[in-house]
Amino acid sequence: MSTLYEDWVDFAHLGPKPAGSKMNEAASQWLEDSLKQEGITSHQHRFDTTVWTLKNFEPLKMVESDQILESYPAVGSSSGNIKQGLIERSGTTNIWHMYQWPRYTVKNHVGKVIAHITARPDGPPLSQTLLETWNYPHLFVGEDTFREWEALINSGKTPTVSFQIETEITKKELINVHGIIKGTNSDLPPLVIGAHFDTMYNTIGAYDNASGTMVLLHLIKHLFDKPIERDIHYVFFNAEELLLAGSKAFVNDFYSEKDSLNIMINIEGMGRGSQVDIWSTNPNKIKNLELLKSNFDSLHQITPPLAGSDHQPFVDVGHPAMMLTVNDQEIIHSRRDVPQSEMVKNMKILYSYLEKITV
Ligand SMILES: [Zn+2]
Incomplete structure (x- = not known):
């Protein structure tokens, strides 16, 4: 044995x-x-x-600097092709009723919400399963990205990101x-x-x-x-x-x-x-x-x-x-x-x- x-x-x-x-x-x-x-x-x-399957993922990138950020699609993320989206603060994401993590929306040039990004404020990036309905492309980032974006937003700037994600939901x-x-x-x-x-x-x-x-x-x-x-x-x-x-x-x-x-x-x-x-x-x-x-x-x-x-x-x-x-x-x-x-x-x-x- x-x-x-x-x-x-x-x-x-x-x-x-x-x-x-x-x-x-x-x-x-x-x-x-x-x-x-x-x-x-x-x-x-x-x-x-x-079941939810990740078919393809082009990583999250800061458009201005070409910097790739460590990020993971949420289980439950929908597909989406975000060539350029503006980051705005938008409430919190509920993690197993244990934590409320800060959430950002990604908006297109006419201000429509096209994706969500949740930041773990106190640790490295990870994937999580969404408790809510699976309606939007949704990514998770970690503490480092959270700090960087908060600093940018506090100084009046709007971070711009891109990513591509293809997912499949089947019985x-x-x-x-x-x-x-x-x-x-x-x-x-x-x-x-x-x-x-x-x-x-x-x-x-x-x-x-x-x-x-x-x-x-x-x-x-x-x-x-x-x-x-x-x-x-x-x-x-x-x-x-x-x-x-x-x-x-x-x-x-x-x-x-x-x-x-x-x-x-x-x-x-x-x-x-x-x-x-x-x-x-x-x-x-x-x-x-x-x-x-x-x-x-x-x-x-x-x-x-x-x-x-x-x-x-x-x-x-x-x-x-x-x-x-x-x-x-x-x-x-x-x-x-x-x-x-x-x-x-x-x-x-x-x-x-x-x-x-x-x-
Ligand atoms: Zn476990």
Whole structure:
């Protein structure tokens, strides 16, 4: 059996795995094959959703200086050919109800809005999925561009930009990979444990979320022939980055009734750093926290959990849920999200912790 590290690097380097892409299919096949090699049967949970694909992107450029800016199309961006557009401030963009980031409109020479650009004011550029209706070409830029534009606008100037973007929106059938590890007492409601394996289109997603996916895969292999008490229902979610489409469909088809499960555990992003975050519905129900406290400098608990990952559809039904993460905002949803040794260290700690709380 390959090590956690080997599998992680291998899986991450399949490439970006956005929902609906060829590599997304290959990734779910990779997971099924890996389980099968250990004699573990998994199932495909199929669901229909709307997927967004980036066909072509000519980068964002400052027209006056020809300077190319690091920018990423939003998932949900429409197509558009912006040969020349003027930047104006125009309110904010809502990011998972967690942040309000400053927004600019791009206007043409007669003052008509032709695109939106959202600036992350406190970090590097990244891609994000729009919560709002997908009506306009929409890009994300980072802190450096935000500062540059603010300085220009404050001195009475109007930045002029160009870019070209071609996107496609289609209906597709997608696959969550799931299965059950049998416990000794089938009267007990199962524990559900999940991690999403899809990524944004612009990253191989070593941290978000190949790290969580591989921790879950190795946990399943480890627990498979162990005497555990309650059933464990494991699931590799697809389309987390498409507004949780995979976990929404999964809850809808298997766990739409309250009290049908013990707790849902979501493994999301084992990044760099020495702070572990637990988002949970009930902090008093979480066991073995000492093990985490002794391995991390700090433990940060958020109750109730925020909405931005696959525990949320479970929380919406009223299920107990917790999300485990070592949050790494510097690299998320960007090409900077590649394997780094500090993540492996954290993956191993979280693996040991999950092993303790799931048996
Ligand atoms: Zn994620």
